[in-house]
Amino acid sequence: MPILGVALLAACTLAGLFVGDLLGAALGLEANVGGVGVAMLLLIALTNLPGRRLGPETPTGSGVQFWSMMYIPIIVAMAARQNVFAAVSGGVMAAVAGVLAVLAAFALVPVLSSWAQRP
Amino acid sequence: MEQIVEFAGTNGLLVAFVFVGAIMVVAYWLSRHVARGTVHGSAIAIALGLLLAFWAGADTGGKNGVADYPLLAGIGVLGGNMFRDFAIVATAFGVRMEDLRKAGLVGALSVPIGVILSFAVGAAVALAFGLTDPAEITTIGAGAATYIVGPVTGASLGVSSRIISLSIAAGLVKAVLVMVATPLVARRIGLDNPVSAMVYGGLMGTTSGVTGGLAATDPKLVPYGAMTSTFYTGLGCLLGPSLIYLVIRSVL
Structure with missing residues (x-):
C-alpha cells in the first residue's frame, strides 16, 4: 500500500528531525543539527534491509517515490516564498559578503573533490 | 473578491x-x-x-x-520547512550507501572548511567596509555562512539589530545566488557526480540554496548535497559565537 511508504517516509523524517533537535539542544544551540541527514540515512537503511529491499516499483515504494518526484515543485514553492526583496535591497556590504562567500566555495569544490577521488 | x-x-x-x-x-x-x-x-x-x-x-x-x-x-x-525536509528525505530513496561512503573523510571535512571559509570571507568584507567591533565583524561573517547562522551568532554576541539584519541579507544573497548560479557553473566545477555534490553541499551549506541549485542542475545529485549541507548551519551556530569569535577578537 502506498500509504505505508508515505508513513515510513514521514516517520523517518520525524525521527531524524527530532534527533537533530535533541543534538542541537545538547550543544546549547537553537538550531537543528543534521536532522535531515539522519532521516535520510534512516530511510536508506530501512529501504535496504537485507532480503527485503524496497524498490520504487512496489506499491509501498511508490508512496516514497511520489514525494521524491514532488521535490522540485516544493523547491519552486520554497523559492517563491524567499525574502528576495531583502536580499536585493540589503545594501552593498551584505551583497559583497554573500557573493564572495559563494564564489570562494565554488572555487573550492573541484579542489576538495579531487582530494576525495584520489585513491 | x-x-x-x-x-x-x-x-x-x-x-x-x-x-x-x-x-x-x-x-x-x-x-x-x-x-x-x-x-x-x-x-x-x-x-x-x-x-x-x-x-x-x-x-x-x-x-x-x-x-x-x-x-x-x-x-x-x-x-515551508516541513514539506521541504519531507521531500528532501524522500530524494534519498534509491541512494546507494557506497556512493555516500566514496566522499568519505573529504565529504565530512567539507562542512567545517566551508563554515570557516564563509566566516573568513564575510569577516574580511566587514573589515573592508570599515567595521571594527569584533562581535559585529563575526556576525557579518556568520551571515556569509547562512541566514540562520547570522542572527543566531549576532544575538548571542549582542550586536545591534542593524548588523543582524545586514547578516541576514548577506545570507539571503548567498542562498539566492547559489540557486541561480549553480546550474550555470556546474560543469566548470565538475559538479556531476555524488562525490562533488557532497563536497559542494558541505562547502555551500545553505540548505535552500544547495537543494534549489542541485534541483536545477541534476535532481539525482540532490540527496548527496543535502546530506552534508544539513550539518552546516548547526556547526556554524556552534563555532560562530565561540571559537570563531575568539579567533577574530584575538587577531584584531
Missing part, C-alpha cells in the same frame, strides 16, 4: 499546488521554446519563483515572498 480570498485561504495547499503547477508549465514551455533546451525547465521554474518573490516582497513589504498575499498563503505551507 473577499469571498474568493477566504475560499483560497481555507484551501491554501490546493491553491499552492495549482500555482506551482502553473509556474512549472510556463517554465518548461520557456525552456523548450525560448531557451531551446539550453536551460533546464526546473532552473527556470526556480528563477521564476524567486522573481515572483522579489516582486511580492516589493509590493507587500512582507518577508515571505508571494506567501504574504492572503490568496497564496498556501505557498508558505508547501514551500
Whole structure:
C-alpha cells in the first residue's frame, strides 16, 4: 500500500528531525543539527534491509517515490516564498559578503573533490 | 473578491499546488521554446519563483515572498520547512550507501572548511567596509555562512539589530545566488557526480540554496548535497559565537 511508504517516509523524517533537535539542544544551540541527514540515512537503511529491499516499483515504494518526484515543485514553492526583496535591497556590504562567500566555495569544490577521488 | 480570498485561504495547499503547477508549465514551455533546451525547465521554474518573490516582497513589504498575499498563503505551507525536509528525505530513496561512503573523510571535512571559509570571507568584507567591533565583524561573517547562522551568532554576541539584519541579507544573497548560479557553473566545477555534490553541499551549506541549485542542475545529485549541507548551519551556530569569535577578537 502506498500509504505505508508515505508513513515510513514521514516517520523517518520525524525521527531524524527530532534527533537533530535533541543534538542541537545538547550543544546549547537553537538550531537543528543534521536532522535531515539522519532521516535520510534512516530511510536508506530501512529501504535496504537485507532480503527485503524496497524498490520504487512496489506499491509501498511508490508512496516514497511520489514525494521524491514532488521535490522540485516544493523547491519552486520554497523559492517563491524567499525574502528576495531583502536580499536585493540589503545594501552593498551584505551583497559583497554573500557573493564572495559563494564564489570562494565554488572555487573550492573541484579542489576538495579531487582530494576525495584520489585513491 | 473577499469571498474568493477566504475560499483560497481555507484551501491554501490546493491553491499552492495549482500555482506551482502553473509556474512549472510556463517554465518548461520557456525552456523548450525560448531557451531551446539550453536551460533546464526546473532552473527556470526556480528563477521564476524567486522573481515572483522579489516582486511580492516589493509590493507587500512582507518577508515571505508571494506567501504574504492572503490568496497564496498556501505557498508558505508547501514551500515551508516541513514539506521541504519531507521531500528532501524522500530524494534519498534509491541512494546507494557506497556512493555516500566514496566522499568519505573529504565529504565530512567539507562542512567545517566551508563554515570557516564563509566566516573568513564575510569577516574580511566587514573589515573592508570599515567595521571594527569584533562581535559585529563575526556576525557579518556568520551571515556569509547562512541566514540562520547570522542572527543566531549576532544575538548571542549582542550586536545591534542593524548588523543582524545586514547578516541576514548577506545570507539571503548567498542562498539566492547559489540557486541561480549553480546550474550555470556546474560543469566548470565538475559538479556531476555524488562525490562533488557532497563536497559542494558541505562547502555551500545553505540548505535552500544547495537543494534549489542541485534541483536545477541534476535532481539525482540532490540527496548527496543535502546530506552534508544539513550539518552546516548547526556547526556554524556552534563555532560562530565561540571559537570563531575568539579567533577574530584575538587577531584584531
